[in-house]
Amino acid sequence: MTTDTRPKDLALTVRLGRTDVVIRGIAKGSGMIHPNMATMLAFIAADASIRAPALRRLVSAGVKDTFNMITVDGDTSTSDMVAVMANGAAGGAPIQANSAEEKKFGAALLDLMRGLAVELARDGEGATKLIEVRVAGARNEADARAAARAVTTSNLVKTAVFGCDANWGRLAAALGNSSAQFDPENVAIKILGVTVMRRGLPVAYDEPTLQSEMKRLDRVVFEVHLGAGQAKAVAWGSDLGYDYIKINADYRT
Amino acid sequence: MTTDTRPKDLALTVRLGRTDVVIRGIAKGSGMIHPNMATMLAFIAADASIRAPALRRLVSAGVKDTFNMITVDGDTSTSDMVAVMANGAAGGAPIQANSAEEKKFGAALLDLMRGLAVELARDGEGATKLIEVRVAGARNEADARAAARAVTTSNLVKTAVFGCDANWGRLAAALGNSSAQFDPENVAIKILGVTVMRRGLPVAYDEPTLQSEMKRLDRVVFEVHLGAGQAKAVAWGSDLGYDYIKINADYRT
Numbered sequence: 001m002t003t004d005t006r007p008k009d010l011a012l013t014v015r016l017g018r019t020d021v022v023i024r025g026i027a028k029g030s031g032m033i034h035p036n037m038a039t040m041l042a043f044i045a046a047d048a049s050i051r052a053p054a055l056r057r058l059v060s061a062g063v064k065d066t067f068n069m070i071t072v073d074g075d076t077s078t079s080d081m082v083a084v085m086a087n088g089a090a091g092g093a094p095i096q097a098n099s100a101e102e103k104k105f106g107a108a109l110l111d112l113m114r115g116l117a118v119e120l121a122r123d124g125e126g127a128t129k130l131i132e133v134r135v136a137g138a139r140n141e142a143d144a145r146a147a148a149r150a151v152t153t154s155n156l157v158k159t160a161v162f163g164c165d166a167n168w169g170r171l172a173a174a175l176g177n178s179s180a181q182f183d184p185e186n187v188a189i190k191i192l193g194v195t196v197m198r199r200g201l202p203v204a205y206d207e208p209t210l211q212s213e214m215k216r217l218d219r220v221v222f223e224v225h226l227g228a229g230q231a232k233a234v235a236w237g238s239d240l241g242y243d244y245i246k247i248n249a250d251y252r253t
Numbered sequence: 254m255t256t257d258t259r260p261k262d263l264a265l266t267v268r269l270g271r272t273d274v275v276i277r278g279i280a281k282g283s284g285m286i287h288p289n290m291a292t293m294l295a296f297i298a299a300d301a302s303i304r305a306p307a308l309r310r311l312v313s314a315g316v317k318d319t320f321n322m323i324t325v326d327g328d329t330s331t332s333d334m335v336a337v338m339a340n341g342a343a344g345g346a347p348i349q350a351n352s353a354e355e356k357k358f359g360a361a362l363l364d365l366m367r368g369l370a371v372e373l374a375r376d377g378e379g380a381t382k383l384i385e386v387r388v389a390g391a392r393n394e395a396d397a398r399a400a401a402r403a404v405t406t407s408n409l410v411k412t413a414v415f416g417c418d419a420n421w422g423r424l425a426a427a428l429g430n431s432s433a434q435f436d437p438e439n440v441a442i443k444i445l446g447v448t449v450m451r452r453g454l455p456v457a458y459d460e461p462t463l464q465s466e467m468k469r470l471d472r473v474v475f476e477v478h479l480g481a482g483q484a485k486a487v488a489w490g491s492d493l494g495y496d497y498i499k500i501n502a503d504y505r506t
Contacts, residue, residue, distance in 0.1 A: 032409065032426070073408040074327075075423070076430040155326040155408070155493075156285065156501060163502030170328070173285070177329040240408075241502065245495050248409060249416030 003030045003247055008119040014108035016101045019092035021048040023108055027116040029080075031125040031248070035149070036068045037080035042116055048105055049088030050095040058106040059084045059113075066110070066117040069145070069235045072124035073244065074153045084109070117236065122218075124238030125247045129161050130219040131237045137225040143180035144226075144233035150178030151222060152237030162241040164214040166207060168196040171222060186227025192220060256283045256500055261372040267361035269354045272345035274301040276361055280369040282333075284378040284501070288402070289321045290333035295369055301358055302341035303348040311359040312337045312366075319363065319370040322398070322488045325377035326497065327406045337362070370489065375471075377491030378500045382414050383472040384490045390478040396433035397479075397486035403431030404475060405490030415494040417467040419460060421449040424475060439480025445473065 011024035029040025063082055088094070095101045122130040133151045138144035151157055154174035160167035168189050175187065189197035192213050194205050214220055220239075264277035282293025316335055341347070348354045375383040386404045391397035404410055407427035413420035421442050428440065442450035445466050447458050467473055473492075 075407055075409040075426065077426055078429070154328055155497075156328045159498055159501035162498065163504070165502075165504075173328065173330055176331070240498065242495055242498050244408075245412055245415065245493065245498060248412035249418075249494065251416070251418075 002028065003125050004028050005030070005123055008116055008123065010112055010115045010119070012108055012112055014104055016048065016095065016105060017092055019090050021046060021090045021105065023048070023112050025112050025116050027120055029120050030123050031072050032075045032077040033120060033124070034071045034074050034076045034153070037063070037082065039077040040067065040080050040120055042067065042082045042113075044082070044084040044109070044112065046084070046086040046109070047088065047090035048086045048095060049090070049092060050086050050102075050105065054095065054097055054102060055084060055086055058102075058109055061106070062110045062113045065234070066113040069149070069233070070117050070121040071149065071152050071235070071237045072121065072127070073240075082113075121236040121238050126241055126243030126245070127238030128218070128241055128243075129239045131158070131161055131239060132219060132221045133224065133235045133237075134221065134232070135224045135226065135234070136232045137227050137229060138231040138233070139181055139226075139229040141231045141233065143182075143228070144231040145235070146178045147175050147180040147224065147226060148233045148235035150174045150180075151224070152235045155240055158237065158240035161214070161220050162239040164211055166191045166196060166210045166214065168202060171224070172197065175224060175226075180226065182226040182228040188225040188227070190223040192217070193223075255281065256378050257281050258283070258376055261369055261376065263365055263368045263372070265361055265365055267357055269301065269348065269358060270345055272343050274299060274343045274358065276301070276365050278365050278369050280373055282373050283376050284325050285328045285330040286373060286377070287324045287327050287329045287406070290316070290335065292330040293320065293333050293373055295320065295335045295366075297335070297337040297362070297365065299337070299339040299362070300341065300343035301339045301348060302343070302345060303339050303355075303358065307348065307350055307355060308337060308339055311355075311362055314359070315363045315366045318487070319366040320373075322401070322486070323370050323374040324402065324405050324488070324490045325374065325380070326493075335366075374489040374491050379494055379496030379498070380491030381471070381494055381496075382492045384411070384414055384492060385472060385474045386477065386488045386490075387474065387485070388477045388479065388487070389485045390480050390482060391484040391486070392434055392479075392482040394484045394486065396435075396481070397484040398488070399431045400428050400433040400477065400479060401486045401488035403427045403433075404477070405488045408493055411490065411493035414467070414473050415492040417464055419444045419447075419449060419463045419467065421455060424477070425450065428477065428479070433479065435479040435481040441478040441480065443476040445470070446476075
């Protein structure tokens with residue numbers, strides 16, 4: 001049984017020298033996607049000419065910031081795959097290691113992987129909204145990732161998003177529940193660009209307007225600054241509503 | 254706003270020498286109870302005569318296996334308290350350290366604390382069933398606790414219980430997602446006393462009967478043997494159904 005509600009299919013073109021290279025990918029998966037991939041498949045093909053070790057390096061780096069930063073329900077499994085193939089059919093010279101072309105191709109590949117990963121989270125079981133958490137000011141990268149993922153994994157944050165509530169309290173509680181180290185008095189939080197917390201204290205904002213915006217949009221962006229350093233990370237997840245329960249409790253009936 | 258649906262109030266009597274001692278406790282809390290107490294209050298009073306250091310030792314030991322082993326939604330907060338008072342009004346000599354009386358009083362206090370903790374989990378936000386996870390055969394106590402808590406914290410296990418599905422797969426996946434170390438090929442699982450997995454493999458069982466039992470009962474007991482050692486732990490949690498979403502998404506309306 002699949003619980004995906006739609007295909008995830010992306011393509012883009014990148015110009016390398018005088019050659020237009022096409023990268024195209026498809027992915028599936030909508031539950032048990034945590035903490036690193038799990039219960040998802042992605043197949044990406046490019047007609048670029050690139051050697052296997054270089055491609056492998058680009059894919060590994062890309063997975064870390066894309067497929068490994070999504071979650072649906074925090075549950076996990078053992079089966080996953082991201083396969084990337086490049087056959088050189090576009091012609092042109094092979095992409096050289098550490099060249100401008102490699103950088104450009106890598107950036108395009110990363111864009112495509114991020115696009116597919118985000119679509120997986122957006123189509124999470126029962127989801128009505130995509131949650132995007134951008135953490136900055138973390139002590140180090142591990143902290144930034146942990147903080148961002150603690151927010152996307154919190155049932156209370158997920159139900160607040162489903163209910164279109166700009167609930168900074170639940171968000172702050174989720175950050176505090178992460179392994180990230182920071183001083184609560186330095187934390188700033190924005191919801192859809194609106195500052196709701198500064199230096200660890202709530203800030204007055206136009207709540208009805210923000211709530212309407214949350215209702216109107218199918219993506220809610222949280223920006224968190226931990227005030228503890230320079231590291232950043234972005235995580236994506238889905239909200240938690242009635243349909244998640246329906247899919248995961250009533251599937252036998 | 255409180256989301257408790259009923260009072261949690263327990264009392265019991267224990268005979269120490271020629272004196273009947275009464276222990277009585279009340280507790281509140283129904284969400285954000287994780288990982289150690291959090292968003293809960295418990296007040297326990299006894300008319301026993303016991304010195305503060307001894308009482309403190311019994312309470313600390315008791316909390317570890319009771320209030321620190323419950324969860325509702327895996328979310329956390331910073332506010333909690335378990336206060337235990339003993340005023341000696343029952344009369345009799347003070348309970349001596351390491352005496353039979355201390356042991357008896359400690360066991361009674363533990364029973365009462367466990368009773369209150371279980372009632373908190375049973376009345377978790379939107380809960381229809383209590384989940385009790387008994388882990389045995391763990392390498393050490395930390396592993397036993399981690400394994401038991403991974404099951405009570407899994408959204409997929411919780412929705413399966415809400416849907417009355419004897420889903421050993423989700424249970425095994427949650428164990429694998431814990432920090433506990435064990436060999437999957439040694440794992441045995443019982444649901445309501447019925448063996449559903451032995452040596453890591455599913456066992457044929459009467460599924461309709463087990464499903465009816467899960468529907469009939471308001472408590473579902475999972476017994477897990479990890480086959481990795483001698484350590485044990487018990488954790489309690491609540492299922493995840495439509496009312497949890499209602500309480501945590503629609504509270505503004």
